[in-house]
Amino acid sequence: MNQPPKIFLRFLEWYCKPRALEVIEGDLYELFEGRCEKLGTRKARLFFAWDVIRFLRWRYVKGLDDIPALISLAMIRNYFKIAIRNLLRYKFFSFINIMGLSVGVVCCLAIMVFVKDEVSYDQFLPDHERVFRVSLNERGTNTPALLVYQMRQDFPEVETGTRLYGPFDATVNIDSHVFKQGGAFIGDSTFFEVFQTKFLAGSEEYALKKPNSVVITKSFALNHFKGKDPIGQVMKVDGENHTVTAVVVDCPGNSHMQYEFVVDIPSESWATKGNWTANNFISYLKLRSDANSDLLQSKFQAFVEKYVGPGLVKFTGHSSFEEYLADGYKFNYHLIPVADIHLEHPRMSLGGTPGSKNNVYIFSIVAFFILLIACINFINLSTSRSALRSKEVGIRKVLGSLKKQLVFQFLTESLIISGVSLIIALGILLLILPGFNELAGKSFSILEVLQVENILILIAAGIVTGLIAGSYPAFYLSSIKPIKALKGVFKDQSGSNFLKKGLMTFQFSISIVLLAFTLIIYLQLKHITKAELGIAADQTLVVKNVVAAEKSFSAFENSIRKIPEVESTVISNHYPSGGASDWSYTTVEDVSKKIGPYHAFVGAEFQEVLGLSLVEGRFFEKSRALDTTTVVVNEAFLEEVGWETGVGKVLSRGNGKNFKIIGVLKDYRFGSMRSDIQSMLLRYAPSISQPELHYGGGHMLIRVSKNYDEVIRSVKSEWVRFVEEEPFEYVFLDESFNRLYGAERKFGKLFLVFSVLAIFVACLGLLALASFTLQRRLKEIAIRKVFGASEYQLSGLIINSFTKLIGIGALIGIPLAYYMSDKWLENFAERLTLNPILFLFPIIAVLLLSWITVGFQSFKTARTNPAKVLKDE
Amino acid sequence: MGRLTLGEFEELVLLIVAVLNDNAYGVNVMEEILKQTGRKVNISAVHTALDRLENKSLLSSHLGGATKTRGGRRKRFFTVTKVGLEVIQETRLMRDKLYGQISSLRFGTV
Numbered sequence: 001m002n003q004p005p006k007i008f009l010r011f012l013e014w015y016c017k018p019r020a021l022e023v024i025e026g027d028l029y030e031l032f033e034g035r036c037e038k039l040g041t042r043k044a045r046l047f048f049a050w051d052v053i054r055f056l057r058w059r060y061v062k063g064l065d066d067i068p069a070l071i072s073l074a075m076i077r078n079y080f081k082i083a084i085r086n087l088l089r090y091k092f093f094s095f096i097n098i099m100g101l102s103v104g105v106v107c108c109l110a111i112m113v114f115v116k117d118e119v120s121y122d123q124f125l126p127d128h129e130r131v132f133r134v135s136l137n138e139r140g141t142n143t144p145a146l147l148v149y150q151m152r153q154d155f156p157e158v159e160t161g162t163r164l165y166g167p168f169d170a171t172v173n174i175d176s177h178v179f180k181q182g183g184a185f186i187g188d189s190t191f192f193e194v195f196q197t198k199f200l201a202g203s204e205e206y207a208l209k210k211p212n213s214v215v216i217t218k219s220f221a222l223n224h225f226k227g228k229d230p231i232g233q234v235m236k237v238d239g240e241n242h243t244v245t246a247v248v249v250d251c252p253g254n255s256h257m258q259y260e261f262v263v264d265i266p267s268e269s270w271a272t273k274g275n276w277t278a279n280n281f282i283s284y285l286k287l288r289s290d291a292n293s294d295l296l297q298s299k300f301q302a303f304v305e306k307y308v309g310p311g312l313v314k315f316t317g318h319s320s321f322e323e324y325l326a327d328g329y330k331f332n333y334h335l336i337p338v339a340d341i342h343l344e345h346p347r348m349s350l351g352g353t354p355g356s357k358n359n360v361y362i363f364s365i366v367a368f369f370i371l372l373i374a375c376i377n378f379i380n381l382s383t384s385r386s387a388l389r390s391k392e393v394g395i396r397k398v399l400g401s402l403k404k405q406l407v408f409q410f411l412t413e414s415l416i417i418s419g420v421s422l423i424i425a426l427g428i429l430l431l432i433l434p435g436f437n438e439l440a441g442k443s444f445s446i447l448e449v450l451q452v453e454n455i456l457i458l459i460a461a462g463i464v465t466g467l468i469a470g471s472y473p474a475f476y477l478s479s480i481k482p483i484k485a486l487k488g489v490f491k492d493q494s495g496s497n498f499l500k501k502g503l504m505t506f507q508f509s510i511s512i513v514l515l516a517f518t519l520i521i522y523l524q525l526k527h528i529t530k531a532e533l534g535i536a537a538d539q540t541l542v543v544k545n546v547v548a549a550e551k552s553f554s555a556f557e558n559s560i561r562k563i564p565e566v567e568s569t570v571i572s573n574h575y576p577s578g579g580a581s582d583w584s585y586t587t588v589e590d591v592s593k594k595i596g597p598y599h600a601f602v603g604a605e606f607q608e609v610l611g612l613s614l615v616e617g618r619f620f621e622k623s624r625a626l627d628t629t630t631v632v633v634n635e636a637f638l639e640e641v642g643w644e645t646g647v648g649k650v651l652s653r654g655n656g657k658n659f660k661i662i663g664v665l666k667d668y669r670f671g672s673m674r675s676d677i678q679s680m681l682l683r684y685a686p687s688i689s690q691p692e693l694h695y696g697g698g699h700m701l702i703r704v705s706k707n708y709d710e711v712i713r714s715v716k717s718e719w720v721r722f723v724e725e726e727p728f729e730y731v732f733l734d735e736s737f738n739r740l741y742g743a744e745r746k747f748g749k750l751f752l753v754f755s756v757l758a759i760f761v762a763c764l765g766l767l768a769l770a771s772f773t774l775q776r777r778l779k780e781i782a783i784r785k786v787f788g789a790s791e792y793q794l795s796g797l798i799i800n801s802f803t804k805l806i807g808i809g810a811l812i813g814i815p816l817a818y819y820m821s822d823k824w825l826e827n828f829a830e831r832l833t834l835n836p837i838l839f840l841f842p843i844i845a846v847l848l849l850s851w852i853t854v855g856f857q858s859f860k861t862a863r864t865n866p867a868k869v870l871k872d873e
Numbered sequence: 874m875g876r877l878t879l880g881e882f883e884e885l886v887l888l889i890v891a892v893l894n895d896n897a898y899g900v901n902v903m904e905e906i907l908k909q910t911g912r913k914v915n916i917s918a919v920h921t922a923l924d925r926l927e928n929k930s931l932l933s934s935h936l937g938g939a940t941k942t943r944g945g946r947r948k949r950f951f952t953v954t955k956v957g958l959e960v961i962q963e964t965r966l967m968r969d970k971l972y973g974q975i976s977s978l979r980f981g982t983v
Contacts, residue, residue: 020920020924022946022947023898023899023920023936023946023947023948023949024899024920025943025944025946026899026943026944026946026947026948027898027899027900027916027920027943027948028916029942029943029944029946030900030942030943031900031916033942033943034900051915051916051917054915054916054917054918055916055917055920057917057921059921059924060920
């Protein structure tokens with residue numbers, strides 16, 4: 001016999017009012033049967049489905065009065081009452097559940113706020129999807145001065161664009177108050193067309209159009225123009241007068257660009273004309289709303305050939321741009337959406353904390369695992385308690401409880417626990433917010449955390465957590481056969497025991513992975529800060545911007561050298577760990593090679609001050625004026641070019657400017673340990689008037705023998721004597737090197753916090769489970785004791801059962817930890833060698849912790865008088 | 874009794890139920906409409922109209938016995954109530970009155 005489509009029949013039964021259902025079904029059946037004969041089954045089924053849909057009318061859909069009274073208000077009230085009674089009755093278990101879940105939720109919530117912030121970078125910008133950064137070969141941050149101008153001329157897709165330079169530390173002078181200010185930018189007049197913001201005072205239109213103007217942020221204005229109207233005020237930026245034309249709101253925390261003030265671009269030739277091979281500016285384009293960025297991108301190679309090609313070819317000695325590309329070189333501009341900069345191109349960040357996609361992933365996963373550990377506690381404790389509550393379930397069933405009602409009962413309990421945990425978690429988060437901000441390098445306010453969206457997600461998460469954590473016990477307990485439960489033959493089934501043990505093993509392996517990884521991070525950080533630098537970093541003091549003392553420099557220099565603890569000094573536009581620019585040279589030989597080493601201008605005493613040793617040749621000498629046409633390179637340079645020896649070889653800067661290598665330095669560290677030592681080339685700066693010292697700020701490197709604090713005081717007093725409009729800025733090289741690893745250190749700290757939390761929650765679970773196991777084995781232990789077992793043997797018995805689980809957890813966890821650590825260490829050129837013994841420490845730590853947790857309780861149980869326990873029956 | 878409004882379709886269903894004379898239920902009414910007027914209507918529309926008319930107390934209903942066909946479901950039979958008959962009467966009188974006042978020229982057959 002033909003049947004109508006079942007799914008539609010079900011659907012009808014689901015939505016239709018019971019009163020009307022029978023008649024409607026009957027009619028539909030009758031029609032179906034008739035149509036089967038006339039039109040065939042297939043069509044009849046189609047008609048049936050259509051009719052069911054047509055009956056979906058207000059009049060036939062179930063209303064409130066049709067829902068069976070299973071979940072009546074009285075029942076709900078009863079669920080709550082019983083749930084709360086149970087929570088209060090087993091205070092210890094409730095406390096551990098709530099505590100564990102709260103910690104898990106705090107981690108999740110904190111990380112959610114963090115991740116949401118990380119992925120929201122630069123999206124506050126109006127039309128951010130049309131704003132692009134132009135990069136050179138996807139990595140180069142800077143571009144030629146003429147790029148934006150020429151692109152606006154050549155490509156109709158470009159609506160506007162801006163060049164900028166920054167962020168740099170400027171020396172600011174307001175009413176003779178001189179200070180260093182970071183976050184200074186130089187920008188085109190179109191700056192605020194691309195980076196639209198709110199103007200609080202002054203005119204947006206003329207903001208950067210007038211020569212020597214400056215736009216400041218609100219907080220800068222409040223800090224430095226106290227109580228005055230800043231508009232029209234004059235402030236000196238690096239010695240030049242600028243008039244404040246406007247005040248804008250502060251950069252939001254989730255902006256990749258953090259400016260304190262923006263001054264207009266000077267009209268000097270390097271800025272107005274520039275050179276297509278000199279990359280001095282950062283460029284941004286804003287496209288028209290109908291422009292296709294991929295299409296625009298595809299036009300860039302031709303653009304490069306037309307404008308950059310001629311100069312490039314002349315420099316490298318190729319006959320055409322095509323030949324240059326055919327030689328395997330790459331040269332193209334790329335559009336990077338502004339919202340991608342933070343996470344995808346952290347190198348291009350302009351003063352904002354560079355993001356890390358990996359960290360976002362890693363911390364999301366870690367938060368999830370901590371919550372998981374807490375959920376596992378909950379599941380384990382509830383299933384363990386099921387033996388205690390099986391009698392209750394049996395009685396309820398005998399008295400007529402439906403399975404559904406029992407499930408509701410248990411779910412209510414778990415939802416109450418997760419609800420209470422949520423509230424506590426929120427409270428904890430608000431309390432620890434300042435600490436979290438410091439740890440994560442953010443500045444979240446309480447209001448930001450309490451956004452409606454976050455609260456909604458939190459509530460949803462709480463419900464899901466409660467349901468997941470509560471569902472296993474709920475369904476498991478509610479399916480107990482009442483007779484068995486009441487007879488008392490009910491036991492932990494081997495299935496649930498296996499699950500419990502499996503989950504615990506899982507908890508331990510997560511704890512061990514986190515602990516091991518934390519340990520590796522710490523050891524690696526220690527390794528790189530202790531690693532051989534090749535220079536006397538802790539003895540070298542850097543005084544920045546000594547060009548400010550140019551007028552009477554030799555007097556200044558002499559007075560510094562007279563300080564007894566000062567061994568020697570040198571001028572340089574670079575100091576190790578302080579970064580350096582790369583310049584291109586070509587080798588002068590039959591087949592010339594292009595090389596772009598890091599580059600510095602240094603005085604003759606550079607070798608002496610840093611304690612560098614030469615592999616061959618000599619260093620610059622004061623007595624030889626012609627040393628300005630010579631260079632000193634390091635071993636890495638020779639290796640990159642492929643030379644056995646260096647002395648006597650010649651390098652060219654183009655235009656017939658040739659430099660002879662006179663010495664090769666033994667490799668020393670001048671950058672982070674993340675990469676190998678790069679090739680370095682030193683040029684000779686005979687005096688402070690060397691122009692290059694004025695670009696990057698000329699520094700003085702001072703070799704100090706002892707009494708560091710005193711030396712700083714003496715140098716400062718000399719500085720004040722010789723320099724007027726420049727604050728005294730100094731750093732010791734070892735500190736400066738340490739600062740290179742700030743991100744890693746922060747990462748390590750965050751990880752430490754998380755692994756401690758994870759282990760804490762896991763131990764809470766262990767504690768509860770152990771005390772529960774002890775309770776159930778009380779009689780067994782007493783009987784064993786009667787038969788002569790010692791207290792230590794009995795404690796060992798309990799401890800052993802947990803130790804096995806930790807062992808298995810370690811077997812799973814260690815390979816994972818090894819893999820993770822190995823991946824992470826790939827970020828460093830100077831890396832720790834992973835010794836397998838290292839991984840024993842986290843295992844031992846977890847073992848000890850669990851023994852302490854369990855041991856105390858089991859020993860106490862083992863010591864109780866067996867008569868007390870056994871007399872009950 | 875307040876002012877009763879009858880939709881065109883409702884009036885049709887009312888008349889059909891009257892015509893079917895104690896043997897009116899959903900499918901039957903739908904088929905009779907097709908037979909008498911050639912109009913194809915969905916069964917859900919018929920049910921809705923029947924329910925409305927019952928609410929307006931123009932129809933009354935009772936459940937029939939179960940049979941083997943219709944998946945064992947019972948039928949709901951509809952009969953026209955006294956009020957229903959009055960309404961049919963009333964509507965007819967009003968129609969006739971209005972027809973009488975239309976000039977025969979208007980029909981344009983002469």
